Amino acid sequence: MTQTSQRPLRVLAAMSGGVDSAVAAARAVEAGHDVTGVHLALSANPQSFRTGARGCCTIEDSRDARRAADVIGIPFYVWDLAERFREDVVEDFVAEYEAGRTPNPCLRCNEKIKFAALLDKALALGFDAVCTGHYATVVLTEDGGRELHRASDMAKDQSYVLGVLDEKQLAHAMFPLGDTLTTKDEIRAEAERRGLAVAKKPDSHDICFIADGDTQGFLANRLGGPAEGDIVDEAGTKVGTHEGAFGFTIGQRKGLKIGHPAPDGKPRYVLDISPVNNTVTVGPVEALDVTSLTAIKPRWCGTPPSGPGTYTAQLRAHGGESEVTAELVDGSELHVTFTEPVRGVAPGQAVVLYDGTRVVGSATIAKTVRRERVAAGG
Amino acid sequence: MAYLDHAATTPMLPEAIEAMTAQLSVTGNASSLHAAGRRARRTVEESRETLADSLGARPSEVVFTAGGTEADNLAVKGLYWSRRDADPRRTRVLTGPVEHHAVLDAVDWLADHEGATVEHLPVDRYGRVYPEDLREAILRNPDDVAMITVMWANNEIGTIMPVRELAAVAAEFGIPMHADAVQAFGQLEVDFARSGLAAMTVSGHKIGGPFGIGALLLGRDHTPVPVLHGGGQERHVRSGTLDAPAIASFAVAGRLAAERREEFARRVGALRDDLVTAVRRAVPDAVLGGDPDPAGRLPANAHFSFPGCEGDSLLLLLDAQGIACSTGSACTAGIAQPSHVLLATGTDPDLARGTLRFSLGHTSTEEDVKALAEAIGPAVERARTAGLS
Numbered sequence: 001m002t003q004t005s006q007r008p009l010r011v012l013a014a015m016s017g018g019v020d021s022a023v024a025a026a027r028a029v030e031a032g033h034d035v036t037g038v039h040l041a042l043s044a045n046p047q048s049f050r051t052g053a054r055g056c057c058t059i060e061d062s063r064d065a066r067r068a069a070d071v072i073g074i075p076f077y078v079w080d081l082a083e084r085f086r087e088d089v090v091e092d093f094v095a096e097y098e099a100g101r102t103p104n105p106c107l108r109c110n111e112k113i114k115f116a117a118l119l120d121k122a123l124a125l126g127f128d129a130v131c132t133g134h135y136a137t138v139v140l141t142e143d144g145g146r147e148l149h150r151a152s153d154m155a156k157d158q159s160y161v162l163g164v165l166d167e168k169q170l171a172h173a174m175f176p177l178g179d180t181l182t183t184k185d186e187i188r189a190e191a192e193r194r195g196l197a198v199a200k201k202p203d204s205h206d207i208c209f210i211a212d213g214d215t216q217g218f219l220a221n222r223l224g225g226p227a228e229g230d231i232v233d234e235a236g237t238k239v240g241t242h243e244g245a246f247g248f249t250i251g252q253r254k255g256l257k258i259g260h261p262a263p264d265g266k267p268r269y270v271l272d273i274s275p276v277n278n279t280v281t282v283g284p285v286e287a288l289d290v291t292s293l294t295a296i297k298p299r300w301c302g303t304p305p306s307g308p309g310t311y312t313a314q315l316r317a318h319g320g321e322s323e324v325t326a327e328l329v330d331g332s333e334l335h336v337t338f339t340e341p342v343r344g345v346a347p348g349q350a351v352v353l354y355d356g357t358r359v360v361g362s363a364t365i366a367k368t369v370r371r372e373r374v375a376a377g378g
Numbered sequence: 379m380a381y382l383d384h385a386a387t388t389p390m391l392p393e394a395i396e397a398m399t400a401q402l403s404v405t406g407n408a409s410s411l412h413a414a415g416r417r418a419r420r421t422v423e424e425s426r427e428t429l430a431d432s433l434g435a436r437p438s439e440v441v442f443t444a445g446g447t448e449a450d451n452l453a454v455k456g457l458y459w460s461r462r463d464a465d466p467r468r469t470r471v472l473t474g475p476v477e478h479h480a481v482l483d484a485v486d487w488l489a490d491h492e493g494a495t496v497e498h499l500p501v502d503r504y505g506r507v508y509p510e511d512l513r514e515a516i517l518r519n520p521d522d523v524a525m526i527t528v529m530w531a532n533n534e535i536g537t538i539m540p541v542r543e544l545a546a547v548a549a550e551f552g553i554p555m556h557a558d559a560v561q562a563f564g565q566l567e568v569d570f571a572r573s574g575l576a577a578m579t580v581s582g583h584k585i586g587g588p589f590g591i592g593a594l595l596l597g598r599d600h601t602p603v604p605v606l607h608g609g610g611q612e613r614h615v616r617s618g619t620l621d622a623p624a625i626a627s628f629a630v631a632g633r634l635a636a637e638r639r640e641e642f643a644r645r646v647g648a649l650r651d652d653l654v655t656a657v658r659r660a661v662p663d664a665v666l667g668g669d670p671d672p673a674g675r676l677p678a679n680a681h682f683s684f685p686g687c688e689g690d691s692l693l694l695l696l697d698a699q700g701i702a703c704s705t706g707s708a709c710t711a712g713i714a715q716p717s718h719v720l721l722a723t724g725t726d727p728d729l730a731r732g733t734l735r736f737s738l739g740h741t742s743t744e745e746d747v748k749a750l751a752e753a754i755g756p757a758v759e760r761a762r763t764a765g766l767s
Contacts, residue, residue: 036694077694124764125691 009128011035011174014114015069015076017061019191019198020133020177022068026194027176028131029072035131037069037076040118042085042209064198071195081117088112090209094222097246100273101348104161104317105207107362111164111299119172129174134158137178137357138170146170148301148359152179160314163352163362164299216247229278231258234271234287245278251288251344258282269344289341289371295334295351295363304328304361311353311360313338315345326353334363341371379700380746382653384584384678384739385533385561386704391586391631391740398588398627408620409611418622425622425629432629432636433580433595434569441594441612442625446560446581448605449594450480450527452616453556453577456602457525458488461554463603468524470495472515474539475722476505476532481558482718485527494524498722504669505532505723509543516551526555530562530578534706534719534735535668536679538566545574554600560584560592564635565643565676570595577602580632582624586740587631591624638740646738647677649747653736654680656751661758667720667733678738683725684758687732691761696734699753704735731766 011033013025029035039062062078069076089108096103119130135151136159148170151157165173180187184203191199210218223246231240240258242248252270262268262284269288272281298304308327313336315322323339336351345368353360381389390398406418423437430437443449454471461468473485475498488494497515499507507528516523526548531538541557548555554576562568564585570578577600582591594616596602601615608617635642651672657664657680667681668674684692689705696703706717720730736750 036698075694075697077690079690121691121764124760125695126760 008032008034009174010126011129011131012118012122012125012127013037013074013131014118014133015039015065016133016204017064017068017198017201018133018204019188019196019201020135022065022072022133022196022198023187023191023194024131024133024176025069025074026072026196028174029074031176033131035072035074036127037065037072037074038118039065039076039078040085040113041078041080042082042089042113064201068196068198071197079118079121081113084117085109085113085209088117093207093209094219096348097219098223098275099348100245100275102249102346103348104350105209106161106317107164107350110162115165115169115173119169123172129172131174131176133177134162134175135177135180136162136175138173138175139358145302149178150354150357150359151177153183156180156184158317159354159359160317160319160350160352163301163314163350163359165301166299167302170301216244219246220244227278229280231256231280231282233262233268234281234283239268239282242280245273245275245280248273248280250346256280256282285343286373287370288343288345289373290338290343290345290368291341291371292335292337292369293345293351293365294367295336296332296366298328298332298334298361298363300361301359302361304331309355311355314352314354315342315365316349321354324353379702380749381741382701382703382736382738382746382750384742385735385737387583387589388586388739389741390583390588390627391634393634394587394627394631397630398623401623401626404622406622408622409609418620421622421626422620425625428629429593429632432632433563433578434571434573435595436571436598438598438613439570439595441596441616442620442628443592443594443616444590444618444621445592446478446558446579446584447480447592448616449579449581449592450478450556450558451484452594452602452605453579453596454481454484454525454527455488455492455605456615457554457556457577457600458492458494459603460601461524462492465521467522469493470497470519470523472497472499472512472523472526474499474501474505474507474528476501476534476537476719477527477529478533478558478560481527481529495522499528501722503723504537504674505535505719506537506669506674507539507544509540509547512544512547516547516553520551520553523551523553525576526553528555528557530557530559530568531566531676532668532719533561534717535681535723536561536676537668538562538674538676541575542573548576549574554597561676561679563632564639565646565678567639576600582628582631585631585635587628588624591621591628593628642740643677646740646742647672649738649742649744650677650680650736652744653738653747653750656747657682657736657754660751660755664758665729667723667725678742680736680738682734682736683720683729684732684734684761685729686765687758687761688764688766689731689733691764692732692734692757695757695760696750696753699749699757701750701753703750704737706733706735728766732761 011028015021015037066076089105093103093105135156137149139147150159188199230238248270268282271283312321313324322342324336326336347365350362352362406414408419408422426440427437430440471494489496500511530541545555556577558579560581563580576597578595583589606617665683716730
């Protein structure tokens, strides 16, 4: 089981301007591949310097990526995929929030941009693979197939955001950082050793197209400004007001601004978001317990499983693992039952199923079933 | 390697390198009064005479700058300011839509910050400006025109402008006209006195001289307001310590560019014709940009649009085979934008995305053309598969 193929490949390295993708490109060169660097211009206005931005869309990042490519000694290009990114990632992100769901734009970007728009163009231009700085491992099976596995270092593992890749996409993916049993500091040290100036660059934000990290503000701006609505408890009693239901996430505790404590004195969490009547429902932490869920748009990394099976599931980036049984129903719906109830499951997020370290597939959470509780104070 | 991007920059001539290195080890500020200063001044002034001679100008008409961009900015902004200062009605700037960004953006800056009204003169499908259109534009109000700026030859599609005829119209009305002659110098007969221009830009590194040196040829009647203030060098129009090594080298390159121009144009023009034939044979639907009449375009320029291709993709594929060319004007951000030159000449925006400029120079050979002839067909085929993203 090895990641690097013996044959030198023509590799297109996606370079964000950050340290991970720069080291990944350098390692691909070192492995003997013929590597060309490309920076994806994803912002609609690539001319703008946005102070404080540490995303992947600024001229500064483009220059950092170019400088890294120069040091590594590979050709470098900037490809403008802003239009595709806007359509497939940003608009999807906004629409999902508008519908009361919590999307993960990084997954969408990997599925639709890096390993679709970019990969398709790369293949058409004669490249064999796209290389990124993700922490995940591609394993060659004995029959020549590909498997996606968690990174050697679980703490840095990013297989969750790659769980949307199918076998064909995976066949052309290269993750040179995946088998790194090193800390981020050591990656930075490696970058330093390779003379890459990005060694000391801060990590990027989670959402690259929201430069200041203010998701609420971004959504308010996109969805027509604050629309005041009610925050209600499980019984439907109004306990506060909010400035737009779309900004909330299931399981969120901070920023509710209710002002007075619950009767039982315990903290309250977002249980439900209803964009239709602009209502946010809050309640105690126990009410977040989910026993099963239904997920749609499954994508399989290889053959879809037949019949129910036992897996571990990850429900959000950097989230823990839960034991589940899962079954594909009618080929399009994934039914997942948790052995122990889990908290903070948000529709719109992806559930990624693992068999050990192997990614089996992923699907988008559509419905959750909460654990039945004895009414509080009853 | 086939270097087909001489319009971006061309290799330095050995004579120019020699002249420059000889000066680099010599001490002296051309403004100093002592012997070292006098020696440097002598180098600068002899170079000024050489360059003036190569360009049909008087030595006092040569204002050295740090390159073509600076010379363009000095001409456009400086002449605008001085003309407006003399008569506040003069706020109209007449220019063409296919200018280099050094002119285009300087003019736009005047509109944004200095109350200028910019008028883009009409052009034909090759980007050419016509004297009668200039006359018509002036006649709308001859009193409010601050200055006129139209390039001598276009850097992307190679179109030659009727500069002398345009300058004659400007002179009739006593309006100063500037021309960016960066691409023309060394390829066309560029005679400042005969041109009738008030100001003209030339650059060192496009003719085999060094980077970072250029000149504004400036008629003695014209005193643009300086962009750079300081020690008062160069007729108080352009302050800054004179770069004697670069100036000496620029002068040598300028002299050779003028001396060798006819032979260069003949040899490189023939190579360019071969290149055009070869590209058309390999890609029959390739669209030649600019004037198909060799008399109407720079001899070293070839420009094509390849339907269904992204220029960037073609560049990548050719680069991977050691062929260097350009998608148009180099862009600092590295992001492909449809060329303003092509859009101004009415090229379909989709077609404008698939353009390549091949520019030849003094080191170009038949082998370069042959390498391109072999590579371009498969590259276009591949880029078409990748399509327009």
